[in-house]
Amino acid sequence: MQELAHRQQPAGPIVWVLSTGEDHEGGEVLGVYATKDAAKGPFVEAARRIPFDLDKAWQDEESGAVHAHGGCDWVSLEPHPLITSAQLA
Known part of the structure; x- marks a missing residue:
């Protein structure tokens, strides 16, 4: 059963998406x-622009994604597979 909890990393190229937003408001x-x-410098700069004190910052051990949260604002840097050809549905 524990094997089901382990996610397999996607094969192929990965890009890192930096995003920001507010809780429950999108981003x-x-x-x-x-x-x-x-993306490290831009992530730090975006986190500094959060107008509240940071109440949480963490890195996802599995994916390597990093997040910062303050008040109702957040910044995330997350890996995503780069799609380079048409996908079958």
């Missing part, structure tokens, strides 16, 4: 980066 994409390292 917007700030940028898409080829590597996590390329």
Whole structure:
């Protein structure tokens, strides 16, 4: 059963999507980066723009995604597979 909880990492290229928003209000994409390292500076800058004290910051051990949250605002940097060809439904 524990094997079902383990997610398999997608094969192929990965991009890192930096987004920001408010709880329960959705969000917007700030940028898409080829590597996590390329997005570090923009992530820190976006987190600094949160107008409240940060109440939580964490990294997802499985995916490597990083998040910051303050008040009702958030910033996330998450990996997503890059789709390079048509997909069958």
